[in-house]
Structures are given as C-alpha cells and as structure tokens.
Amino acid sequence: MTKMKGLARSYMWWPGMDQDVERTVQACHECQAHQKAPASAPLHPWEWPESPWSRIHVDYAGPFLGEMFLVIVDAHSKWLDVYPTKTCTSLVTIEKLRQSFSNFGIPKMLVSDNGTCFTSAEFEAFMKQNGISHVRSAPFHPSSNGLAERAVQTFKEGMKKMKEGTIQTRLSRFLFSYRITPHATTGLSPAELMMSRRLRSALDLVVPDMKTKVQQKQLKQKENHDTRSKQRGFTSGEDVLIRNYSYGPKWIPEQHGVDEQGEIYEHGARGTTVEVSATVEVSATVEVSATVEVSATVEVSATVEVSATVEVSATVEVSATVEVSATVEVSATVEVSATVEVSATVEVSATVEVSATVEVSILKGHSGDEQLTACSLRALL
Incomplete structure (x- = not known):
C-alpha cells in the first residue's frame, strides 16, 4: 500500500488520493489473500482456580527420546505430572489418567486439544463416567491450551539437561527439581500449593535441624556430667548401706542385702x-x-335503732303525734x-x-x- 501511494504521487495528485488508494487495496481480493497475518487479539487468560487439582491441562509430548510422554499440569499449583508411553491411543491415555487420579483425585475440568485420543468415544465415556467437564481448545490454536503447551516445552528443555541415567531416572530427577522450585507466576513451589508443605531435598542439609541441634546439646551435657560419675550396680547377696532420710544416722549401719528381683532387704x-x-x-x-390445723370463726352482729317523735300543735286545735320506731338487727357467723x-x-x-x-x-x-x-x-x- 505504501509503494502504491508513492508510485501515484510520482505521476499525479488529487485531493483525497491516500484514502482512495487505501480503499482500492482493501477492496482487492488478491491483496487481502496474500497479506500477513493480522495482529494478535488481546490476551484472555484462564481463570485461576482456588483449589488444587480442580482444573488440569493435558497434552502429549513427542515423539521425544524414542517415546511419547503424557504431560499433565495443574492450573492452581502448576504441579507437573509426566507419564512415558509407547503409543498415544485412547486406552493408554485413559490408563495413565486413571493412575494419576488415584494419587490426586478426580478433577472437575480437563482441558485438551483436539487430538484423536482426546476426541474418541471411549475418552468421552470416561469423562462422563467420572463427572469431568471436558473442554477442548480451538482447532489450530494451541495457545488456547497454553498451560499444557508451555509445560511440554519446559519438560523437553529439562530432560535435555539431564545427561546421566535411564529415561525414568532422568524424568524423576527433572520432576523433583521442578516441583521444589518456586514458580514464576505463583511465587511458591508447586509442592507447597499442591501438598501444603515443602518437599525435603539435599539442600535442606544446609539448614541446621532444630531436633538434631538439641540432641547434640543434650549429648554434650551428658558427657560432661558422666565424667564425674560412674555406673552403679548390685549383685545378689551383696551387702549394702541404706541412706537414712529420717532422724538418726545418715547411713544405716545394719547389714542389708539384695534379693533375686534386685530389691534391697534387711537381714x-x-x-x-x-x-x-x-x-x-x-x-x-x-x-x-x-x-x-387452721380454724377461724368470725361473728358480725349489729343493732340499729331509730326512734323519732313529731308533735304538731296549732291554734285550730289540731294536735297530732307521730312516733316512728324501727329496730334492725344484723347477725352473721x-x-x-x-x-x-x-x-x-x-x-x-x-x-x-x-x-x-x-x-x-x-x-x-x-x-x-x-x-x-x-x-x-x-x-x-
């Protein structure tokens, strides 16, 4: 496109010439078919699982050193597991996965590429039987399963550096060295995240052991103490003196002896x-x-007497006398x-x-x- 613009400018110019050249190139089918690959899309990383061995990525490495190697990597701890095989069929893959699951359990998700050993009916039945979600990467896009691809590369580089021993010996040494080394992403070794502990190695001999240090101190104390002491023992029938912790002499002068059970008695x-x-x-x-016993008697007695006399006298000689008398008695018991x-x-x-x-x-x-x-x-x- 840049050359076309330069060639056009050497002969003529018109307003909007660059835009017209660009539209012409974009509309050309041959130009688009033979151009370079477009820029890569933004990275979309896998979500980091919170527990170990919940999502694993698998892939085959080889043929390498005359064999095929099934590489299994844990997405949480970056724990690497490698199984050498002669072939990479579905039955062999299932056998190696079953061996790995017997050590670490059944994962929730397994990610693989679209190889025939991972897309066969036997493998899908094995995934369904164990309740594993099988996710396959996009065809011809190995970076979708980038964790397994990077593990394969790390495995090959490490095995090439191991020069002594058989393939199994070299593989064991590589895996041990990889598992105790802190990972660049997590900052911890795969063994610490997978097993919640550090694996003991020959490098731990550099760090002093607390238990051994205490035992050495105790042994030194015993040696210093035993220089001023000697081993004591008694034989049957031997005369001994007994220490008296009560009133009287410090040592009892009477004759004593030791019986067959080793206990001291007095003659x-x-x-x-x-x-x-x-x-x-x-x-x-x-x-x-x-x-x-509770007994109570209550007597209530009341007498009310009302007496009234009214006399009325008038000149007309009317005389009247009214007497009212009433007696009311109330008695209750x-x-x-x-x-x-x-x-x-x-x-x-x-x-x-x-x-x-x-x-x-x-x-x-x-x-x-x-x-x-x-x-x-x-x-x-």
Whole structure:
C-alpha cells in the first residue's frame, strides 16, 4: 500500500488520493489473500482456580527420546505430572489418567486439544463416567491450551539437561527439581500449593535441624556430667548401706542385702503381712410428720335503732303525734376450718468396706533387740 501511494504521487495528485488508494487495496481480493497475518487479539487468560487439582491441562509430548510422554499440569499449583508411553491411543491415555487420579483425585475440568485420543468415544465415556467437564481448545490454536503447551516445552528443555541415567531416572530427577522450585507466576513451589508443605531435598542439609541441634546439646551435657560419675550396680547377696532420710544416722549401719528381683532387704527379718478387712454399715431412717390445723370463726352482729317523735300543735286545735320506731338487727357467723397433714419418711443406708494390707518387717540389731524398721500400708476402697 505504501509503494502504491508513492508510485501515484510520482505521476499525479488529487485531493483525497491516500484514502482512495487505501480503499482500492482493501477492496482487492488478491491483496487481502496474500497479506500477513493480522495482529494478535488481546490476551484472555484462564481463570485461576482456588483449589488444587480442580482444573488440569493435558497434552502429549513427542515423539521425544524414542517415546511419547503424557504431560499433565495443574492450573492452581502448576504441579507437573509426566507419564512415558509407547503409543498415544485412547486406552493408554485413559490408563495413565486413571493412575494419576488415584494419587490426586478426580478433577472437575480437563482441558485438551483436539487430538484423536482426546476426541474418541471411549475418552468421552470416561469423562462422563467420572463427572469431568471436558473442554477442548480451538482447532489450530494451541495457545488456547497454553498451560499444557508451555509445560511440554519446559519438560523437553529439562530432560535435555539431564545427561546421566535411564529415561525414568532422568524424568524423576527433572520432576523433583521442578516441583521444589518456586514458580514464576505463583511465587511458591508447586509442592507447597499442591501438598501444603515443602518437599525435603539435599539442600535442606544446609539448614541446621532444630531436633538434631538439641540432641547434640543434650549429648554434650551428658558427657560432661558422666565424667564425674560412674555406673552403679548390685549383685545378689551383696551387702549394702541404706541412706537414712529420717532422724538418726545418715547411713544405716545394719547389714542389708539384695534379693533375686534386685530389691534391697534387711537381714534378720523378712516382711510379715497382716491383712485387715472391715465392713461398716450405716443405716438411718428419718420420719417427718406434721399436722397443721387452721380454724377461724368470725361473728358480725349489729343493732340499729331509730326512734323519732313529731308533735304538731296549732291554734285550730289540731294536735297530732307521730312516733316512728324501727329496730334492725344484723347477725352473721363465718367459720373457716382447714387441716393440712405433711408426712415424709427418708431412709439412708450406706455400706463402707475398708480393706488394708499391712506389711511389718522386724529387724534384729547387734544387741539382739527387736526393732521395727519398715511398715507399709495399702488401702483398697
């Protein structure tokens, strides 16, 4: 288009010449068919899942090193799993996926390309049987499954750097190194996000172990203490002195010995065992009886007398006398009687058994007097 504009300007010019040239090129079918690919569309990343192994991306790498490799990557933790195979059929793919699911569980979604091993009826039946949503990328647009494509590239580059050992040994070393290395996107290693812990490696030997450090300190303390001490032991029949923590001499001078069980005893007497058994019965009966009588008599008596005399006298000799007399008597008697009886009997019975075993050891000193040296009491309730 730029060359066409320059060629047109070298011969003529008219108003709006550039726009006319552009419209002509855009309307040309041959020009549009042979032009370069258009600019890429804006990036639309996959949504990051909140839990590990909920969405996985799969793809095959190979033929590489004489084999095919099924690459599985977790979208949450970027955990990488690789299974070498000789072929990439649907049955082999299902077998390897079942092996992976036995370790980490069944995911919610699986993303793959449109390979025949992922579009077959057997594979779709396997997805439906396990309740997995199968999403396939756009045809001839591998960036739609970019996580798996990038994992394949990382796998090939890592395997090329492993020069020693068999293919399985090199694969194990690569996977271990990849899983303990912090990922550029998450900032954490895939093992920390997948297993919630860091995998122990040879590099951990550089960091001192707290348990080993404490054990070494304790061993050093024991060595310093044991330089001023020696191992003690007793043999059967050996005479010993016993430390006295009560009143009297610090060490008891009487002869003692060690029996076959390794316990120390005193010569002259062995223990005598006395068993004491007692049964105490407690029985009590409490009777409570109460009678409450309530009696009340209310008498109301009233007498009202009204008496009036009216005399009327006039000159006309009219004389009248009116007498009014009335007596009203009101008498009422109210009797209230109530009887409340309360009776209760409480019986308390208890039996207490006390059993005790008393061991008494009698020693004979040098003077021949008997001396009480040991007494132990054991109570069983």
